[in-house]
Ligand SMILES: [Zn+2]
């Protein structure tokens with residue numbers, strides 16, 4: 001069987017920032033996955049139809065500027081730390097309160113609409129589709145989950161299959 005055609009994404013570092021430009025970031029390590037989340041938290045957070053989450057290792061994210069922080073409870077009984085621009089309010093990334101044993105494994109979820117090349121990115125899967133906005137179409141042939149997936153391994157594998165990031 002021929003290998004699945006991969007879409008080539010821009011070479012690292014990837015850059016992005018908030019709406020006013022006061023907060024900028026660079027990602028120097030290959031992201032792990034990109035998915036769309038249709039949960040009501042993401043809808044309220046974005047004031048839009050869904051959230052785009054790009055998982056990256058925290059150690060590979062370099063921030064210029066100081067974000068403000070807000071923390072909320074999650075359904076799993078943990079905390080979600082949410083970071084945003086204190087000037088314009090754009091949400092830039094989230095971090096769960098569960099610290100991995102090895103801090104090098106710590107993950108941030110970048111709100112991917114903040115990337116300078118967001119137009120090139122198609123989410124590899126969709127979660128919380130049971131609360132999706134009525135007008136949002138979910139493409140066929142991608143992993144979808146009615147609620148929170150039991151784990152994110154499938155979405156990480158789908159990202160690796162879909163995308164090539166040149167070294
Ligand atoms: Zn800003």
Ligand SMILES: [Zn+2]
Nearest residue numbers: 037038039042
């Ligand atoms: Zn969500």
